[in-house]
Amino acid sequence: MSNGHNDQREMQSREMTGAEMVVQALKDNGVVHLFGYPGGAVLPIYDELFQQDAIQHILVRHEQGAGHAAEGYARSTGKPGVMLVTSGPGATNAVTPLQDALMDSIPLVCLTGQVPTALIGSDAFQECDTVGITRPCTKHNWLVKDVNELAATIHEAFHIATTGRPGPVVVDIPKDVQFARGIYTPPQTAPRTSYHPRVQGDLEKIKAAVELMATARKPIIYSGGGVINSGPQASQLLRELVELTGFPITSTLMGLGAYPASGKNWLGMLGMHGTYEANMAMHDCDVMVCIGARFDDRITGRLNAFSPNSKKIHIDIDPSSINKNVRADVPIIGDVGRVLEDMVRLWRASVKADKKALHPWWEQIARWRARDSLAYRMNDDVIMPQYAIQRLFEATKGKDTYITTEVGQHQMWAAQHFHFDQPNRWMTSGGLGTMGYGLPAALGVQIAHPDALVIDIAGDASVQMTIQEMSCAVQYEAPIKIFILNNQYMGMVRQWQQLLHGNRLSHSYTEAMPDFVMLAKAYGGHGIRCEKPGDLDDAIAEMIEVKKPVIFDCRVAALANCFPMIPSGKAHNEMLLPDEATDEAVANAIDARGRELV
Amino acid sequence: MNAQLQPTGSAYFIAKETEKPETHTLSILVDNEPGVLARVIGLFSGRGYNIESLTVSETEHEKHLSRITIVTRGTPHVLEQIKHQLERIVPVHGVVDLTVRSKELGQERPLERELALVKVAGKGDDRVEALRLADAFRASVIDANTEHFIFEITGKGSKVDQFIAIMKPLGLVEICRTGVAAMNRGPQGM
Numbered sequence: 154m155s156n157g158h159n160d161q162r163e164m165q166s167r168e169m170t171g172a173e174m175v176v177q178a179l180k181d182n183g184v185v186h187l188f189g190y191p192g193g194a195v196l197p198i199y200d201e202l203f204q205q206d207a208i209q210h211i212l213v214r215h216e217q218g219a220g221h222a223a224e225g226y227a228r229s230t231g232k233p234g235v236m237l238v239t240s241g242p243g244a245t246n247a248v249t250p251l252q253d254a255l256m257d258s259i260p261l262v263c264l265t266g267q268v269p270t271a272l273i274g275s276d277a278f279q280e281c282d283t284v285g286i287t288r289p290c291t292k293h294n295w296l297v298k299d300v301n302e303l304a305a306t307i308h309e310a311f312h313i314a315t316t317g318r319p320g321p322v323v324v325d326i327p328k329d330v331q332f333a334r335g336i337y338t339p340p341q342t343a344p345r346t347s348y349h350p351r352v353q354g355d356l357e358k359i360k361a362a363v364e365l366m367a368t369a370r371k372p373i374i375y376s377g378g379g380v381i382n383s384g385p386q387a388s389q390l391l392r393e394l395v396e397l398t399g400f401p402i403t404s405t406l407m408g409l410g411a412y413p414a415s416g417k418n419w420l421g422m423l424g425m426h427g428t429y430e431a432n433m434a435m436h437d438c439d440v441m442v443c444i445g446a447r448f449d450d451r452i453t454g455r456l457n458a459f460s461p462n463s464k465k466i467h468i469d470i471d472p473s474s475i476n477k478n479v480r481a482d483v484p485i486i487g488d489v490g491r492v493l494e495d496m497v498r499l500w501r502a503s504v505k506a507d508k509k510a511l512h513p514w515w516e517q518i519a520r521w522r523a524r525d526s527l528a529y530r531m532n533d534d535v536i537m538p539q540y541a542i543q544r545l546f547e548a549t550k551g552k553d554t555y556i557t558t559e560v561g562q563h564q565m566w567a568a569q570h571f572h573f574d575q576p577n578r579w580m581t582s583g584g585l586g587t588m589g590y591g592l593p594a595a596l597g598v599q600i601a602h603p604d605a606l607v608i609d610i611a612g613d614a615s616v617q618m619t620i621q622e623m624s625c626a627v628q629y630e631a632p633i634k635i636f637i638l639n640n641q642y643m644g645m646v647r648q649w650q651q652l653l654h655g656n657r658l659s660h661s662y663t664e665a666m667p668d669f670v671m672l673a674k675a676y677g678g679h680g681i682r683c684e685k686p687g688d689l690d691d692a693i694a695e696m697i698e699v700k701k702p703v704i705f706d707c708r709v710a711a712l713a714n715c716f717p718m719i720p721s722g723k724a725h726n727e728m729l730l731p732d733e734a735t736d737e738a739v740a741n742a743i744d745a746r747g748r749e750l751v
Numbered sequence: 752m753n754a755q756l757q758p759t760g761s762a763y764f765i766a767k768e769t770e771k772p773e774t775h776t777l778s779i780l781v782d783n784e785p786g787v788l789a790r791v792i793g794l795f796s797g798r799g800y801n802i803e804s805l806t807v808s809e810t811e812h813e814k815h816l817s818r819i820t821i822v823t824r825g826t827p828h829v830l831e832q833i834k835h836q837l838e839r840i841v842p843v844h845g846v847v848d849l850t851v852r853s854k855e856l857g858q859e860r861p862l863e864r865e866l867a868l869v870k871v872a873g874k875g876d877d878r879v880e881a882l883r884l885a886d887a888f889r890a891s892v893i894d895a896n897t898e899h900f901i902f903e904i905t906g907k908g909s910k911v912d913q914f915i916a917i918m919k920p921l922g923l924v925e926i927c928r929t930g931v932a933a934m935n936r937g938p939q940g941m
Binding site: 348471477 | 781793842843
């Protein structure tokens with residue numbers, strides 16, 4: 154009897170409105186910060202947020218900003234990022250960050266309001282088919298029509314966003330469901346039967362991989378964003394593996410920081426704008442160990458000339474990544490951290506490392522390294538963009554620094570010249586290449602790490618896509634630093650026009666540019682302009698010193714291009730190096746066959 | 752339309768396809784929930800895969816399971832990708848390439864059947880001939896009056912094709928086909 158009474162009382166305490174459930178479910182999933190923008194279809198949830206203190210809501214200026222902020226938050230903490238937007242335009246504005254998170258495997262939970270269930274399908278005000286629109290750009294999505302399923306759906310959304318290969322999810326909640334009363338169910342560990350990502354690697358395969366690695370004479374480790382997604386333990390194990398084996402290591406754009414750039418086995422980033430030594434080593438290696446990377450087209454260059462003489466080991470949590478672009482000789486499906494744990498243990502137990510055998514390979518690498526592929530010509534009058542990044546890096550040494558970027562030349566220069574010794578310090582839009590990612594991402598990082606130095610290395614074109622979030626940074630006293638390499642061009646677009654389109658610079662020059670210093674002041678931030686290399690260090694010091702959002706307008710050489718580069722249709726060993734990149738070489742870099750590639 | 756005499760350049764690397772495409776039949780077991788079919792066919796259209804035939808219905812009501820049968824065409828490499836991509840969809844329980852499985856079982860191909868309803872209208876000799884041929888194809892008459900028949904025919908796709916072809920000159924009015932339902936021979940499940 155008394156039990157029945159307790160049950161009944163508990164049921165009563167768990168009865169609440171849908172809007173209350175949303176807030177309770179967020180709390181129960183450990184959410185502390187929420188990025189969002191209110192609107193008609195989410196008013197009940199905003200009313201609940203108003204009446205509590207456990208979750209801090211960050212009001213952005215555009216829903217895209219909320220998404221990228223949540224992505225930056227997620228990538229710098231390892232926790233899911235959460236965003237809340239209204240129906241219709243709120244949801245459609247979220248599409249870009251959702252696809253961005255999908256391509257870069259970022260755990261992102263997006264809650265959207267929807268018109269009342271009775272109006273769905275009637276072309277109601279601010280109605281759109283949110284689950285239909287976001288279906289291809291999420292890992293999974295839900296339309297909740299019954300308030301009694303709302304809590305369980307939100308819990309499942311967090312589970313799916315954060316497990317396996319992480320990704321974005323959308324929960325679409327009609328307004329009447331937010332008002333309706335139902336029973337709240339706490340988070341349970343009863344995942345649906347159809348979803349069970351494999352985390353433990355096949356031990357036989359791992360053994361085969363270790364045996365193959367032990368016989369390698371020209372090995373290379375090629376690691377990616379999967380190592381960072383797997384957590385700090387995976388980065389630690391990766392470092393151990395490199396130390397044990399003595400193998401050289403390179404990384405994708407997304408994987409920077411998993412192995413320290415100051416480590417002795419580091420070759421720099423690989424791929425289209427990677428270092429000469431990394432790409433040559435990829436091309437000539439005999440055993441390639443791909444760890445949490447996906448053989449993206451920016452990495453491989455011409456596929457039929459990609460590392461032609463190597464055996465390839467591929468570790469990935471997503472079976473669809475295996476054999477998608479490049480055939481793996483030893484495929485291992487599992488979480489990078491778990492697989493590396495087994496790999497390190499097996500190597501310790503069974504392999505007597507003969508590091509001397511790798512000497513000729515390291516000597517070869519040293520010769521490639523001597524080409525100094527990231528070199529550029531210094532200029533005393535004009536700031537070279539590479540120099541600006543180098544000085545920025547020097548000035549931030551020893552500080553608790555996080556870097557975000559936009560997309561374009563500045564992004565590649567940042568990847569080449571800013572060096573990361575820790576994971577989760579580098580936030581960039583890799584897969585989708587979203588201009589406008591960096592500023593809101595920096596905001597998200599700063600919210601998660603209020604005392605850290607958070608810098609968005611930006612381009613003048615990209616930053617204007619989401620510049621309005623400066624207002625948000627000022628509101629929340631988030632002292633982000635927007636370091637703009639301003640050349641007045643869409644630099645990467647121009648570089649490709651020079652390479653492929655006869656130097657016809659169609660619409661890649663911005664004739665009217667805001668005064669970024671005055672713009673910063675207009676938003677209530679601090680503005681700095683720097684035009685001379687000699688003034689750079691002092692200006693950067695000022696930027697770091699100021700305790701409010703800063704826009705740093707760094708005027709750089711307008712026509713500098715990003716080298717080295719693997720031109721279209723070429724292989725890893727056909728890189729265009731900076732000292733060879735004369736106007737003529739640039740014009741002829743892509744031959745007729747390369748131009749035919751669509 | 753040779754408007755583009757000057758080929759444009761590209762930021763992408765595309766290798767020529769060297770493998771030959773094959774036709775395979777896939778069985779996909781899914782949770783019967785809203786949007787699940789859209790997820791499956793959206794994947795095919797979004798990633799540029801082909802659907803030659805699609806059949807779907809709930810098969811186990813208590814467990815809320817539906818079975819989707821898709822006939823698709825692609826190179827072995829693409830077919831492997833399709834399987835893995837389908838398995839990523841959260842409500843998908845499992846995907847079996849029946850064509851591959853039948854080879855593993857030492858069989859030529861999976862069992863495949865299709866049902867069609869075929870309406871034929873006519874008078875005189877044509878009408879008699881239609882009925883006679885339907886009998887030869889073991890098609891049954893499920894509706895008729897003095898001017899028309901509706902035949903129900905079940906069999907391999909090629910048999911249905913053939914039946915429809917010979918009904919054409921005899922007053923074929925309309926056709927409805929279900930698409931392929933398929934499973935492998937032997938005692939094992941999918």
